[in-house]
Amino acid sequence: MNRVRAKKNLGQHFLTDMTIARRIADTVDACPDLPLLEVGPGMGALTQFLLVKNRLLNVVELDQESIAYLRSAFPPLRGRIIEGDFLKMDLRALHQGRPFVLTGNYPYNISSQIFFKMLDNRDLIPCCTGMIQKEVAERLASGPGNKAYGILSVLLQAWYDVEYLFTVPETVFSPPPKVKSAVIRFTRNQVQDLGCDETLFKRLVKMVFNQRRKMMRSSIRPLLSQLDAERKCQGRDHTPFLQSSVMTCRPEQLSVQDFIQLTLQVSAEYGE
Numbered sequence: 001m002n003r004v005r006a007k008k009n010l011g012q013h014f015l016t017d018m019t020i021a022r023r024i025a026d027t028v029d030a031c032p033d034l035p036l037l038e039v040g041p042g043m044g045a046l047t048q049f050l051l052v053k054n055r056l057l058n059v060v061e062l063d064q065e066s067i068a069y070l071r072s073a074f075p076p077l078r079g080r081i082i083e084g085d086f087l088k089m090d091l092r093a094l095h096q097g098r099p100f101v102l103t104g105n106y107p108y109n110i111s112s113q114i115f116f117k118m119l120d121n122r123d124l125i126p127c128c129t130g131m132i133q134k135e136v137a138e139r140l141a142s143g144p145g146n147k148a149y150g151i152l153s154v155l156l157q158a159w160y161d162v163e164y165l166f167t168v169p170e171t172v173f174s175p176p177p178k179v180k181s182a183v184i185r186f187t188r189n190q191v192q193d194l195g196c197d198e199t200l201f202k203r204l205v206k207m208v209f210n211q212r213r214k215m216m217r218s219s220i221r222p223l224l225s226q227l228d229a230e231r232k233c234q235g236r237d238h239t240p241f242l243q244s245s246v247m248t249c250r251p252e253q254l255s256v257q258d259f260i261q262l263t264l265q266v267s268a269e270y271g272e
Contacts, residue, residue: 004043004065015105016130017172024131024183025049026100027165031127031187035095039086039104039114039130042066042076046105051076059096060086073138074161087113091121102128108177111136112152118186126188129165137164137182149252155202158194158256160186196263200214204263208251216254217247218239227270239271 004014015021025046028036029073035056041047050057051074060082061067070077082089094100102125106114109241111132118125135148140156141164142148142196156162168181194201197207204223211219228234246254247271 003025004069004238006061006111012044013105013108013173013175013177015172018045018166019046020172021045022049024105024129025053025103026114027129027183027185028053028055028127029105030129030185031101034127035098035100037091037094037100037102039102040107041070042105043069046103047074050103054170056095058082059090060084062086065196087117091109091117091124097232099126100140101125102130104130106130106132108133108136108179115140115152115156115186116186119155119159122188128160128186129166129184131168131181131183133177134167134180137184140184144255144258147252151206154205154209154256156186158201159189159191160165161189162186196260197267199242201259204266205251205259212251214250215247216249216262218243219251220247220262223266224269227266231270233270238269241265 009141015024020186026049028050033055035058036053038047038048038050038057038059041059044061047057047059047070057077058080059070059077061070062083062085066079067083070081102114102118115128120127123161139148139150140152141162142150142153143157153162163185165183166184170176170178170180173181204220206221207223208216211222221238224236224238224241228236244265246258
């Protein structure tokens with residue numbers, strides 16, 4: 001069968017180096033015995049190596065040309081190809097609600113959305129591996145004090161241990177992307193409860209990183225104003241709260257635990 005045409009609107013870059021494909025597929029071995037879900041298999045570069053692991057494998061693919069190719073090239077996938085958009089899937093209907101490993105050569109244009117969906121389903125996904133843009137991988141694995149450290153770094157590291165595994169050059173793709181890629185792995189940590197209001201935690205992290213060049217005392221003010229309005233307590237004096245030492249820091253200097261503690265302090269400010 002003819003090769004699949006890479007479609008720019010789907011962010012398709014097909015991996016052509018099978019040694020690297022095998023290395024990526026082998027990253028799922030850190031989470032043995034669980035079923036696998038591969039996102040965006042394309043022409044099956046990873047799929048062929050996942051199939052031989054003798055684990056239940058489903059693949060989800062949006063591109064009809066790729067689906068036709070997979071059906072022809074990989075008969076063992078019969079009944080295991082989910083046609084559709086991963087971002088719209090009900091993951092709880094998959095594998096009878098059992099946990100599974102998420103993997104794939106993820107489209108660069110939706111990789112962050114994929115990881116937000118993983119966070120929303122973290123009880124189902126104890127392990128996630130795959131290839132994404134190198135710059136994004138560095139951001140997700142970065143710790144406090146690093147310029148790459150940001151919203152997704154904090155939100156993901158609150159629930160997962162993040163490992164930057166290895167870099168992949170542009171030359172092993174067809175068509176080659178304009179950027180390097182990297183393989184990353186997320187493994188669920190032992191945290192079951194952050195000990196604070198998770199919705200407020202996410203809101204706070206997003207708010208302050210949207211003004212990451214400012215000190216915390218400035219970047220957190222819009223959130224406090226919003227909370228004042230929501231609780232009908234405009235004009236509240238936040239001066240004592242804003243005088244703590246953490247307020248002289250910038251967002252990228254704070255650890256996950258710092259953000260949890262700050263969320264608790266904001267809650268206490270409003271008597272919650």
